[in-house]
Amino acid sequence: MISLSLSRQRLRGILLSVGAIISVVAGLLVGAAGPSQAATSLPCDIYAAAGTPCVAAHSTTRALYASYSGALYQVKRASDSATTNINTLTAGGYANAAAQDTFCSGTTCIITQLYDQSPQHNNLTVEGPGGNGGQDVGAIANALPVTVGGHAAYGIFVSAGVGYRDNSTSGIATGSKPEGMYMVTSGHHVNNRCCFDYGNAETSGNDTGNGHMDALNFGTECWFSCSGAGSGPWVEADLENGLFFGGNGSHPSNTGNSSEFVTALLKNNGTTTYALKGGQRTIRVVDHLVRRGPAQPGRLHPDAEGGRHRPRHRR
DSSP states (O other), X not given: OEEEEESSSSSOOOSSBSEEEESSOOOOOOSSOOOSBOOSSOHHHHHHHTXXXXXXXXXXXXXXXXXXXXXXXXXXXXXXXXXXXXEBSSTTBBBOHHHHHHHTTTSOEEEEEEOOOSTTOOOEEEOOOBTTBOOOBOOBTTSSEEEETTEEEEOBOOOTTEEEEESSOSSOOOBTOOEXXXXXXXXXXXXXXXXXXXXXXXXXXXXXXXXXXXXXXXXXXXXXOOTTSTTOOEEEEEXXXXXXXXXXXXXXXXXXOOOSSEEEEEEEOSSSEEEEEEEESSTTOOOSEEEEEEOOTTTSOTTBXXXXXXXXXXX
C-alpha cells in the first residue's frame, strides 16, 4: 500500500510535500526562472537508467519523467463539487498552477487525488477510516504556494486530518524485497504526533505488527532515546511501532533539520540493514544526515504489504 498522511489515524503521511517517489526519488527545483520544461533527464529517468525504476512517483509541482505530460493531481471546488485535473505545462515540465487558480477562483478547492506518474498507476486518494481514527480530508489546494525553477506551483500543506492512500497497488515492494523512497518536505511546519509519513504501509489501514511498514517520517516525535539529538525535526524511518533515527533506534548525531526545504531518503535491503539520508533543499546536498546500520531483528520489512501512503497529519 502507498500512503501519505498526517491525521487522526495511525497511518502515515507527507507534510509540506512538493514531490515524492517510492522505490526511487523525487525532487524540488528552486532557482532562477527557466523554460517550462524542467530537464531532459528527471529523477525517474535516472532511476530507470540505473535499473531501479520508479514504482510510485507523486508530485504536485513538476513532472518526474522527461516524457511525462499528464495530470499531476486533481482538485475539487466547494461551489459546485466539480473537479478538474492539473497537468504539466509541457512534457517534463512544471505544474500549470494558473489552471488551478482559474478553476478555483471565487471558491475553495481541495486536492482529491495525487496521480502516480509511473507506469504502475499507484494513484493516491483521500484516506478513509483506519485502525486509529476516522475519515481523512483533502489538503486545501492553494495553501502552500511555492516557486519551482522560477515557476509558480502549489505543494501539499498537510494539516491535522489530511491523508492520502492506496491500498491496492501495483509493483510496490512486498515481503523482504529491497526498496527506497524519497520526499521533499519542510522543517517549518512540524509537530510531535505520529506519524507524518510517505512510504510502504499496511493494506488494511491497521497496525499489523513490527516490520509491516517501511516509510519515511519527518517530525519532532522521539520514539526511542533523544539524548544528545537536539530538538528536531528529524528524518526518521517508520518501521511500524517505532520511529528510527538510525541503527537500532537512537542516534545522537541525528540532530534534526529545521530548514525551509528538506530532502529525505530511506533505503534498505529488505531484511537486515537500512540507510537514512537528509539534507537541505536539493538532492545534491544530502550530507546533513547519513545513518546506516543493522535494524532490530524483525524490524525491517519481512512482512511488507505493499500499501502506499502519503501524509496524513496527526492531531
